[in-house]
Each structure stands twice: as structure tokens, then as C-alpha cells.
């Protein structure tokens with residue numbers, strides 16, 4: 001199983017997207033400060049990612065197995081019903097930006113930097129998806145993240161990380177015993193091919209979540 005690593009040494013942050021996410025009006029003091037911090041972040045930061053293709057050996061009613069690793073989730077099993085493989089990944093803002101962020105204490109800067117790190121992590125995630133798409137030419141793909149719903153609990157992170165064979169350390173990511181990850185702005189998940197649209201947001205009752213991408217439908 002080959003593990004692919006992305007080290008994004010030069011990257012561009014989408015200033016408009018961060019402004020919209022943080023609800024910052026153009027030509028305000030906050031907007032000017034955001035621009036300054038984005039410039040700093042782009043000089044310092046190196047968002048990173050890791051991904052690997054995994055083939056499914058067995059499917060049960062509420063589990064899938066790949067080699068010695070068994071993922072237990074009825075929702076995961078249902079979503080992967082058409083798939084014989086999936087792509088496990090981790091995307092992170094990177095340790096450089098994480099350390100840079102810890103040097104700021106001013107409330108406004110901390111608020112703006114949180115949005116910057118979020119977008120840096122998203123940049124790495126998008127790059128992973130583009131690499132997977134380029135290499136495997138998926139007809140249609142969806143994403144699931146362990147812990148975003150109780151139906152695929154965060155404890156499944158342990159199984160997911162086994163697929164990287166310890167190489168997540170090369171991008172400075174660590175899975176903690178709580179199943180959370182460091183740096184804090186790190187996301188893990190799987191990408192899989194399916195003709196059926198799926199978004200965890202449809203099943204998630206956190207109605208005021210700023211990252212919601214789809215309406216709550218249950």
C-alpha cells in the first residue's frame with residue numbers, strides 16, 4: 001500500500017473566502033488586519049496532507065474489513081455499498097502555522113488566525129482530493145469523517161490511522177489518546193466513489209454550525 005504525502009510549501013489563501021467565513025466587511029480595520037496576517041501566514045505556512053488507497057476485503061451488515069482492520073459503522077457500510085476501495089486521508093494546516101498562531105494573544109488576531117488556519121487546512125484537503133481525482137478519475141465522490149456523526153464515531157480514528165503506517169508523523173500530525181489530532185486544524189476522513197450524494201451535515205443536528213454545507217434533513 002503506497003502512502004502519498006503532500007508538502008505544500010507555496011500556497012495561496014483565498015482572502016475573499018476567509019472574509020466571508022469570518023463575516024468581515026471589506027475595507028474595514030479587521031479586513032486590513034486579515035490581509036496582513038494572510039501575507040504572514042503564506043510566508044510561514046506549509047499545509048500538509050497524506051492519503052492512501054485502501055481496498056475492501058469484506059463487507060458485513062454493519063462493518064467493512066480491509067486486511068486486519070475492521071471499521072464498525074452501519075452508515076459507513078451503507079455508503080460504501082457500491083465501492084470496493086476508499087481513500088483514507090489526513091489534511092493539516094501544518095506545524096509551522098500552528099506554532100505561528102500560538103505567538104498571538106490579541107483577541108482579534110486569534111479570531112482572524114483561526115479562520116486562516118481553517119482555510120490552510122482546507123487548501124491541503126482540496127489538494128488531496130485533486131490528486132486522488134487525477135490518479136483515479138472517480139466518476140463521483142463523497143467524503144466521510146470519523147467523529148462528525150455518532151454513526152461513525154471518533155474512536156474509529158484509531159483504525160483510520162493504522163492505514164498510514166505511522167507516516168502521518170512525516171507531516172507532523174499526531175493522533176492523541178482522545179482521538180483528537182494535533183495540530184488542532186487537522187481533518188481526517190475517507191473519500192469514496194458513489195453515485196449517491198452524501199454529506200454528514202444532512203444528518204448533523206448542529207444547526208448553527210458555520211461550516212454546514214447542506215441542510216439538516218432528518
Ligand code: SF4
Nearest residue numbers: 200201204209211212
Ligand atoms: S454541520 Fe458542521 S459539525 Fe455537523 S457535520 Fe456539517 S460541518 Fe460537521
